[in-house]
Amino acid sequence: MRSTVLSVSLSLATAFMLHAVPARADQTWIKPHIEACTLERGDTCGADVKCPDNAPYAVNGGGGMPMADPADHRVAMTMNLPVSANHWRVRWRNLGGKETKVKVAIRVLCSDDGSAWGE
Known part of the structure; x- marks a missing residue:
């Protein structure tokens, strides 16, 4: 029984490996955009990042905050x-009462396929 199950599993695995799949659009994460800001209460920090000409469509994006001072800040991605x-936009806002110095990084996944944008 065990050899039969293994045989069927290998056959299915081979079938999946040989199955043709459509070509994916060329996608690339662009170099992170870095911003350094000093935020008072309610201030925002961030940027609009543009995709390059060879991959002009923004597919995904996001950001991080590798540095914040003081450490017990109340800065949040908004x-x-x-x-x-x-264009992809990422913003952070100081929701606390203390001045906070931050460094933020924004990355965008860009593609040459505009189908998600109806193009």
Whole structure:
């Protein structure tokens, strides 16, 4: 019984490996965009990052905050979205009462396929 199950499993695995799949669009993460900001209460920090000409469509994006001083800050990401076919926007806001120095990094996944944007 065990050899039969193994045989069927190998046959299915081989079938999946030989199955043709459609070509994926060329996608690439662009170099991180870095911003350094000093935020008072309610201030925002961030950027709109544009995709390059060879991959003009923004597919995904996001950001991180590799540095914040003081460490017990109340800075939060308040926006992370595409604002046009080739621009991604990420924003952080100081929700606390203390001045906070931050360094933020934004990355965008860009593609040469505009189908998600109806193009």
